[in-house]
Amino acid sequence: MSLDRSAAAYWKANIRVISICLVIWALVSIGFGIVLRPLLAMLPITIGGTDLGFWFAQQGSILTFIALIFYYTWYMNRLDREFGVDEQE
Amino acid sequence: MDQFTLNLIVVGATFALYIGIAIWARAGTTADYYAASRGINPVVNGAATAADWMSAASFISMAGLIAFVGYDNSTFLMGWTGGYVLLALLLAPYLRKFGRFTVPEFIGDRFYSTTARIVAVVCLLVISITYVIGQMTGAGVAFSRFLEVQNTTGLLIASTVVFIYAVLGGMKGITYTQLAQYCVLITAYTIPAVFISLQLTGNPVPPLGLFSTHAESGLPLLTKLDQVLTELGFHDYTGHHGSTLNMVLFTMSLMVGTAGLPHVIIRFFTVPRVADARRSAGWALVFIALLYLTAPAVGAMAKLNIITTIYPDGTAAEPIRYDDKPDWMLNWEQTGLLAFEDKNEDGRLQYYNDTSEEFASVAEARGWEGNEIVTFNRDILVLANPEIAQLPGWVLALIAAGGLAAALSTAAGLLLAISSAISHDLLKSVFMPKITDRQELMAARVSMGFAIVLATYLGMNPPGFAAQVVALAFGLAAATLFPALMMGIFSKKMNTQGAVAGMLVGLIATLLYIFTYLGWFFIPGTNMLPNEPGYWLFGISPLSFGAVGAILNFAAAIVVMKLTAPPPERIQELVESIRVPRGASGAIDH
Numbered sequence: 001m002s003l004d005r006s007a008a009a010y011w012k013a014n015i016r017v018i019s020i021c022l023v024i025w026a027l028v029s030i031g032f033g034i035v036l037r038p039l040l041a042m043l044p045i046t047i048g049g050t051d052l053g054f055w056f057a058q059q060g061s062i063l064t065f066i067a068l069i070f071y072y073t074w075y076m077n078r079l080d081r082e083f084g085v086d087e088q089e
Numbered sequence: 090m091d092q093f094t095l096n097l098i099v100v101g102a103t104f105a106l107y108i109g110i111a112i113w114a115r116a117g118t119t120a121d122y123y124a125a126s127r128g129i130n131p132v133v134n135g136a137a138t139a140a141d142w143m144s145a146a147s148f149i150s151m152a153g154l155i156a157f158v159g160y161d162n163s164t165f166l167m168g169w170t171g172g173y174v175l176l177a178l179l180l181a182p183y184l185r186k187f188g189r190f191t192v193p194e195f196i197g198d199r200f201y202s203t204t205a206r207i208v209a210v211v212c213l214l215v216i217s218i219t220y221v222i223g224q225m226t227g228a229g230v231a232f233s234r235f236l237e238v239q240n241t242t243g244l245l246i247a248s249t250v251v252f253i254y255a256v257l258g259g260m261k262g263i264t265y266t267q268l269a270q271y272c273v274l275i276t277a278y279t280i281p282a283v284f285i286s287l288q289l290t291g292n293p294v295p296p297l298g299l300f301s302t303h304a305e306s307g308l309p310l311l312t313k314l315d316q317v318l319t320e321l322g323f324h325d326y327t328g329h330h331g332s333t334l335n336m337v338l339f340t341m342s343l344m345v346g347t348a349g350l351p352h353v354i355i356r357f358f359t360v361p362r363v364a365d366a367r368r369s370a371g372w373a374l375v376f377i378a379l380l381y382l383t384a385p386a387v388g389a390m391a392k393l394n395i396i397t398t399i400y401p402d403g404t405a406a407e408p409i410r411y412d413d414k415p416d417w418m419l420n421w422e423q424t425g426l427l428a429f430e431d432k433n434e435d436g437r438l439q440y441y442n443d444t445s446e447e448f449a450s451v452a453e454a455r456g457w458e459g460n461e462i463v464t465f466n467r468d469i470l471v472l473a474n475p476e477i478a479q480l481p482g483w484v485l486a487l488i489a490a491g492g493l494a495a496a497l498s499t500a501a502g503l504l505l506a507i508s509s510a511i512s513h514d515l516l517k518s519v520f521m522p523k524i525t526d527r528q529e530l531m532a533a534r535v536s537m538g539f540a541i542v543l544a545t546y547l548g549m550n551p552p553g554f555a556a557q558v559v560a561l562a563f564g565l566a567a568a569t570l571f572p573a574l575m576m577g578i579f580s581k582k583m584n585t586q587g588a589v590a591g592m593l594v595g596l597i598a599t600l601l602y603i604f605t606y607l608g609w610f611f612i613p614g615t616n617m618l619p620n621e622p623g624y625w626l627f628g629i630s631p632l633s634f635g636a637v638g639a640i641l642n643f644a645a646a647i648v649v650m651k652l653t654a655p656p657p658e659r660i661q662e663l664v665e666s667i668r669v670p671r672g673a674s675g676a677i678d679h
Binding site (some may be wrong): 014016033054058069072076088 | 160166168170171173174177178179182275296299300301308309310311312313315327329333336337340341344361362364368370371374376378381382387498568663668670671672673
């Protein structure tokens with residue numbers, strides 16, 4: 001982390017992590033679950049008698065969403081403390 | 090003891106619990122009433138949000154919704170969960186930091202304009218009232234089904250119970266009843282699901298069972314399901330059959346719409362800290378996922394189980410005789426949710442796709458003269474499960490209590506969003522700014538009473554478009570409130586003119602598109618174009634238009650912002666301050 005402790009730097013770091021999370025968010029649902037499903041189907045992986053895209057559409061996307069929110073929460077709590085903008089008890 | 094008495098006891102006990110909680114958690118101030126004094130534990134708020142979110146339709150119809158269509162309806166699973174990522178990352182923490190009571194209040198303050206606030210109130214009322222009609226009708230149906238009363242009587246009982254705990258407890262009462270309702274509904278949903286999964290796959294965890302081996306045939310469950318469905322002339326379950334563009338846009342509309350629903354957003358005003366708002370969204374999704382991961386498994390398993398019951402020796406052999414039908418089919422036939430007709434009078438029950446042209450020759454060769462399950466309501470897949478799995482009567486009674494809990498919790502959340510918009514955004518801020526906290530609390534209770542009476546009336550006389558209203562609510566939430574809230578946080582330069590123009594463009598474009606195909610105000614026959622894919626603009630279904638409406642909202646807002654004066658310095662400072670957690674007002678002690 002840079003030494004820049006300004007509000008602008010905090011916000012920039014936040015936008016960066018939000019962008020990464022939202023790319024993953026779209027990739028696992030709209031991507032793997034719908035648009036990229038035919039591509040995934042070409043992989044030699046089957047799950048429960050069907051292709052990976054079906055699993056992402058029915059379960060994988062939801063599990064990834066949960067992981068994303070908790071990751072973001074953990075990341076932001078750390079970022080808040082680093083920049084000294086966390087809520088004090 | 091008969092099933093009816095058992096239902097009555099279990100449902101009665103849960104109602105007594107809800108009312109007891111309301112008396113314990115009654116509201117003393119407006120902060121209590123609107124936001125439970127911001128003292129709710131984030132995990133508790135997660136469970137309350139899950140109950141707030143999951144309606145009677147999620148509980149009773151979701152499994153069937155997916156099972157009768159297959160893969161293509163995965164849109165509902167992704168759409169109704171993906172919105173929580175948007176909430177946690179883009180809205181909830183900042184709106185909590187802002188620290189007020191309603192969604193229009195944020196829009197009014199951030200865009201320094203009463204006009205913007207009133208436009209937001211109008212959007213909120215259209216969204217929440219259309220949504221609540223569906224919930225009230227759902228509650229009426231659930232009551233009549235489980236307690237053998239008239240729809241209207243059921244609706245009145247539901248309204249009375251909600252009236253007691255919502256008017257008394259406000260957000261505080263609603264939160265703790267929603268917590269109890271979540272526990273009831275998830276238990277009721279899970280027990281039969283575990284048993285049907287054990288029965289079909291030997292795996293006690295339904296979401297794992299969905300992707301494991303079908304015990305009877307030794308094939309993977311989904312392969313077996315694809316196989317029996319195609320052998321009966323239906324689409325395969327796992328295949329993609331609709332338009333990809335519509336699937337993408339519909340999923341996006343549900344996601345963005347979820348994040349823009351006021352009754353969901355206000356739940357995040359109840360936690361003590363900004364960090365809790367983020368965490369609470371994660372817990373909400375965990376609690377929602379417990380049902381949403383189970384529902385597609387229940388749907389697929391129940392569907393397969395019903396087909397193998399009808400064709401005990403495989404689809405190539407003869408189906409069962411009418412005389413050999415299992416008891417649960419007889420029981421549900423009496424409710425009208427299942428109906429059979431022996432069209433070829435051979436005494437055997439043929440279930441197949443009689444609309445498939447390719448399959449017609451097979452059916453003819455076998456002497457079949459039409460699908461003999463003439464009514465096959467999708468709710469059966471959840472409702473009949475306890476009997477299919479041969480579980481005791483109290484499990485069915487629990488399903489009844491669960492379905493009612495789902496309907497009541499969602500209705501209460503919506504009614505609070507409606508009544509606080511009226512008492513706080515209209516009365517307190519526009520018409521009677523001088524009223525005291527006590528008077529405003531009374532006003533909030535009176536508006537809640539009115540909202541319940543209105544919702545009950547509309548539930549009894551649904552304006553003929555009940556089926557479309559939920560889609561409308563999501564489309565409008567996506568096209569109006571979500572973009573305004575997001576730009577209010579992420580763009581310091583967004584001004585009144587831009588936000589108002591964006592909301593109006595989103596609102597009008599979405600309404601026009603929906604009305605063009607579904608009729609003006611949903612009045613049948615007034616649609617200007619037939620509601621068929623050939624007539625849709627770029628093939629976009631009216632139900633998927635919310636995502637397009639949201640894009641139009643963003644575009645209009647940005648263009649108008651560039652042409653008009655930037656917001657004053659103090660607003661830019663306000664935006665700076667909501668972007669950092671420090672300085673949030675904590676829980677309110679009193």
